[in-house]
Amino acid sequence: NGGVRVVNTKFRVRQNIVGVPQAYGVSGVDAGDFYTDREFTDFLPAFNASFDLSDKLKFRVSYAKTMTLLDFLQWGGGLNVGYAIDTSVNPPIFRAQSAQQRGNPDLDPWRSSNVEASLELYTGQSSMLAAGAFYLSVDSFIVDTTILRNDIPDNDGVIRNTALPVSTITQGAGGTLKGLEFSARQALTDYGVNGWLGGFGIDANYTLSLGDAGGVDLAGNKQPFQDNSKHQINAALWYESGPFSARIAYNYRSKRLETQNWSGIAGLSVYQRPTNYFDASISFDVTDNFTIYGQASNFTGGRGGHYLTSEDQVGWDQIYERRFVAGVRAKF
Numbered sequence: 001n002g003g004v005r006v007v008n009t010k011f012r013v014r015q016n017i018v019g020v021p022q023a024y025g026v027s028g029v030d031a032g033d034f035y036t037d038r039e040f041t042d043f044l045p046a047f048n049a050s051f052d053l054s055d056k057l058k059f060r061v062s063y064a065k066t067m068t069l070l071d072f073l074q075w076g077g078g079l080n081v082g083y084a085i086d087t088s089v090n091p092p093i094f095r096a097q098s099a100q101q102r103g104n105p106d107l108d109p110w111r112s113s114n115v116e117a118s119l120e121l122y123t124g125q126s127s128m129l130a131a132g133a134f135y136l137s138v139d140s141f142i143v144d145t146t147i148l149r150n151d152i153p154d155n156d157g158v159i160r161n162t163a164l165p166v167s168t169i170t171q172g173a174g175g176t177l178k179g180l181e182f183s184a185r186q187a188l189t190d191y192g193v194n195g196w197l198g199g200f201g202i203d204a205n206y207t208l209s210l211g212d213a214g215g216v217d218l219a220g221n222k223q224p225f226q227d228n229s230k231h232q233i234n235a236a237l238w239y240e241s242g243p244f245s246a247r248i249a250y251n252y253r254s255k256r257l258e259t260q261n262w263s264g265i266a267g268l269s270v271y272q273r274p275t276n277y278f279d280a281s282i283s284f285d286v287t288d289n290f291t292i293y294g295q296a297s298n299f300t301g302g303r304g305g306h307y308l309t310s311e312d313q314v315g316w317d318q319i320y321e322r323r324f325v326a327g328v329r330a331k332f
Contacts (some may be wrong), residue, residue: 001047001048002045002046002047002048003045003046004043004044004045004046005043005045005046006041006042006043006044007039007041007042007044007067007092008039008040008041008323009038009040009042009069009109010038010039011037011038011039011075012035012036012038012059013036013038013075013076013103013105014033014034014035014036014076014163015033015034015035015036015076015078015103015105016032016033016034016078023324025062026304028069035107036105038105040108040109041320042065042111043065043069044064044065044066044067045063045064045065046062046063046064046065047063047064047269048060048061048062049061049062049064056121056122057119057120057121057122058119058120058122059117059118059119059120060115060116060117060118060120061114061115061116061117061118062114062117063113063114063115064113065111065112065113065114066110066111066112066113066114067109067110068109068110068111068112069109069163069299070107070109070110070142071094073102074102074103074104074142074169074184075103075104075105075107076103076105077101077102077103078101078102078103079099079100079101079102079166080099080100080101080102081096081098081099081150081152082096082098082099082100083095083096083097083154083155084097084195093154093155093156094154094155094156095154095155095160095161096152096153096154096155096160096161096164097161097164098164098165098166098167099164099165099166099167100167100168101167101168101169102168102169103169104137104168104170104171107142107144107169107170107171108140108171109140110138110140110141110142111138111139111140112136112137112138112139113136113137113139114134114135114136114137115134115135115136116132116133116134116135116180117132117133117134118130118131118133119131119132123186123190124187124189124190124191125184125185125187125189126187126189126190126201127185127186127187127190127201128183128184128185129183129184129312130181130182130183130184131180131181131182131183132180132181132182132283133178133179133180134177134178134179134180135176135177135178136176136177136178136183137174137176138172138174138175138176138177138225139164139174139175140171140172141171141172141174141175141213141226142169142171142172142227143169143170143171143213143226143260144167144168144169144170144258144259144260145167145168145169145170145259145260145261146165146166146167146168146169146259146261146262146263146265146267147165147166147168147261148163148164148165148166149163149166150162150163150164150289152164152166154155156212165263168226169306172213173213173214173227174213174214175211175212175213175214175225175226176211176212176225177209177210177211177228178206178209178210178211179185179207179208179209180208181205181206181207181208182205182206182207183203183204183205183206184202184203184204184205185201185202185203185204186201186202187200188200188201196241198241199202199240200237200238200239201207201235201237201238201239201240202234202237202238203233203234203235203238204233204234204235204236205233205234205235205312206231206232206233207231207232207233208230208231209225209228209229209230209231209232210224210230211224211225211228212224212225213225213226213260215256215260215267216267216268217268217269217309218265218267218268218269218309219309219310223257223267223269224256224257225257226256226257226258226259226260227256227257227258228257229253229254229255229256229311230254230255231252231253231254232252232253232254233250233251233252234249234250234251234252235249236248236249236250238311243284243285243286244283244284245282245283245284245287246280246281246282246283247280247281247282248278248279248280249278249279249280250276250277250278251276251277251278251279252273252274252275252277253274253275254271254274255271255273255274256271256272257269257270257271257276258270258272258306262308267309268308268309270306270307270308270315271306271307271308271310272304272305272306273304273305273306273307273311275302275303275304276300276302277300277302278298278299278300278302279295279296279297279298279299280295280296280299281293281294281295281296282294282295289330289332290328290329290330291325291328291329291330292327292328292329293326293327293328293329294324294325294326294327295323295325295326296322296323296324296325297322297323297324297325298320298321298322298323299322299324300322301319301320301321301322302320303317303318303319303320304317304318304320305317305318306318306320
């Protein structure tokens with residue numbers, strides 16, 4: 001099957017303008033709104049084919065051009081300035097220290113051309129082995145970066161910092177993503193295991209993803225595609241028997257690029273170290289209408305550490321707390 005989708009997008013972004021900064025203790029003045037009008041049209045062809053090589057073996061191939069709109073914050077988020085009081089002058093003033101520009105109305109949506117192929121072997125009613133390959137040519141994407149601005153005044157309206165770091169998002173120049181995927185789903189019942197043991201099964205997948213966004217960090221290494229991990233692993237052991245079900249899942253991501261140019265320094269890359277997380281869930285159907293359940297997220301307390309270009313240049317850690325939830329579901 002194949003076809004083409006034509007999408008015309010038209011919208012207006014309204015951003016509030018904060019008036020001229022005032023001295024400490026004096027409220028600012030609302031200076032109105034700033035409007036940006038956008039319109040673009042995308043032609044998005046798609047083609048899919050499936051070949052039954054045998055009763056259990058299928059080969060699939062697809063091609064598509066895709067366009068993904070940004071969220072409202074990425075287009076309309078405003079400028080937030082961080083101030084610190086300076087008491088060395090009289091009267092004291094709040095000086096601009098840093099800023100965050102959370103939106104950019106001139107950004108384009110994500111656009112890419114995608115080719116995928118997969119080979120699937122169905123080994124049972126609930127079991128399958130699959131291998132696939134993909135190639136994405138990304139025309140436009142969004143990059144987290146830090147720029148230096150010389151037009152942001154202190155709270156008294158005077159510009160003193162001519163190189164104020166501003167965390168913002170900018171348009172990426174384009175790049176590619178390519179890789180391989182392997183997945184398996186196996187249920188013991190498909191192999192003649194009966195009784196309570198037959199309720200066990202596994203899901204597992206591995207993705208090798210190679211990305212190139214065209215940048216180079218301060219160490220001379222090519223910067224990978226932002227937010228992309230070269231290696232990703234997901235595995236789950238599950239059990240389903242009658243009204244009872246349980247699942248424990250493991251997720252792994254190798255290092256990923258978070259910011260290309262931190263603090264306005266070209267090539268000073270922020271990387272997140274490899275991360276590991278374990279989740280679990282359990283449920284029991286008391287009746288056809290009532291279910292009790294429990295969930296545990298990140299119950300091993302996995303962390304997300306960051307470093308700047310080189311692994312020995314420690315940046316900061318993000319601590320993701322354990323989370324436990326229990327409850328009752330009812331349906332009528």
